[in-house]
Amino acid sequence: MLPTIATSRLTLDKAAKIYIAGHQGMVGSAIERRxxxxxxxxxxxxxxxxxxxxxxAAVAKFMQLEKLDYIFLAAGxxxxxxxxxxxRADFIYQNLMIEINVIHAAWQAGIQRxxxxxxxxxxxxxxxxxxxxxxxxxxxxxxxxxxxxxxKIAGLKLCESYNRQYGTQFVSVxxxxxxxxxxNYDLDNSHVLPALIRKAHEAKMRGDSTYVVWGSGQPxxxxxxxxxxADACLFLMESGVSDGLFNVGTGQDVTIRELAETVMxxxxxxxxxxxxxxxxDGSPRKLLNxxxxxxxxxxxxxxxxxxxSMAYADFLTKVE
Numbered sequence: 001m002l003p004t005i006a007t008s009r010l011t012l013d014k015a016a017k018i019y020i021a022g023h024q025g026m027v028g029s030a031i032e033r034r035x036x037x038x039x040x041x042x043x044x045x046x047x048x049x050x051x052x053x054x055x056x057a058a059v060a061k062f063m064q065l066e067k068l069d070y071i072f073l074a075a076g077x078x079x080x081x082x083x084x085x086x087x088r089a090d091f092i093y094q095n096l097m098i099e100i101n102v103i104h105a106a107w108q109a110g111i112q113r114x115x116x117x118x119x120x121x122x123x124x125x126x127x128x129x130x131x132x133x134x135x136x137x138x139x140x141x142x143x144x145x146x147x148x149x150x151x152k153i154a155g156l157k158l159c160e161s162y163n164r165q166y167g168t169q170f171v172s173v174x175x176x177x178x179x180x181x182x183x184n185y186d187l188d189n190s191h192v193l194p195a196l197i198r199k200a201h202e203a204k205m206r207g208d209s210t211y212v213v214w215g216s217g218q219p220x221x222x223x224x225x226x227x228x229x230a231d232a233c234l235f236l237m238e239s240g241v242s243d244g245l246f247n248v249g250t251g252q253d254v255t256i257r258e259l260a261e262t263v264m265x266x267x268x269x270x271x272x273x274x275x276x277x278x279x280x281d282g283s284p285r286k287l288l289n290x291x292x293x294x295x296x297x298x299x300x301x302x303x304x305x306x307x308x309s310m311a312y313a314d315f316l317t318k319v320e
Contacts, residue, residue, distance in 0.1 A: 019044040022075030034230035054097040063109035071114040083189035084145040095151035130289040169242040176249035180226035181314040204269040214279035217257035225307035228300040249288040
């Protein structure tokens with residue numbers, strides 16, 4: 001389904017009541033930063049202890065009581081290849097439950113505008129590059145993260161279906177690989193870029209001569225600084241877009257080898273890269289076609305090296 005786009009941008013009321021689901025995560029915290037910077041003052045947040053989004057009754061009660069105007073749905077269980085392979089049931093169950101509960105309760109409470117955050121892993125493993133939104137469901141998924149991808153596909157189809165049946169304005173955003181402040185640097189469960197930052201830093205601190213990188217180093221990946229994603233999300237919410245799916249990325253990719261070399265340069269580690277071929281590569285390439293966003297007038301602003309420098313600075317605050 002192609003997006004419906006109005007001809008002019010909207011101006012949201014700065015006092016509008018906006019709920020950020022998942023505000024403690026990397027994406028949710030970036031959205032909160034962006035909203036506050038733009039002058040939005042009436043932001044609603046809940047920790048997992050305060051509101052379990054997998055609890056349908058609790059979510060429905062929260063929506064009815066809060067009388068929200070807008071929702072950014074950034075909550076979910078996320079992780080890298082190892083986590084996706086190890087916790088397959090957790091990834092599909094928790095993400096499905098969160099999406100179903102929040103989207104359905106938003107409709108029940110009469111909330112017209114919602115922005116749903118998905119992932120580029122929804123697209124087929126071997127689809128043409130760069131990946132257009134139309135390629136969704138045209139082939140088999142990457143097996144290493146299939147449960148997570150299926151859950152994310154279900155979320156965007158929920159948005160599409162509620163729009164068609166009930167006239168809601170639920171928009172889906174599919175970001176490329178994200179990194180930045182508040183990322184997860186756990187070596188077993190993180191994504192590739194934060195893992196490389198931590199590995200390079202620890203190798204530097206130990207005085208190692210080598211730097212182990214998972215896989216062959218040949219797969220190509222696109223990376224987006226998370227504050228750029230937050231900017232895109234607010235851009236869409238303030239626009240006349242009422243439905244549809246939008247890729248958000250930089251439109252440029254690098255090999256994992258090139259990425260590792262850039263991380264080493266930023267961190268200041270001069271060792272040798274050693275590739276662990278016993279670890280999986282995942283998809284050979286994932287580059288998003290971002291023409292829909294560019295046609296609307298939005299582009300990413302942060303270069304990969306600058307973004308890695310800011311991410312490393314954030315990592316150092318956590319180490320300290």
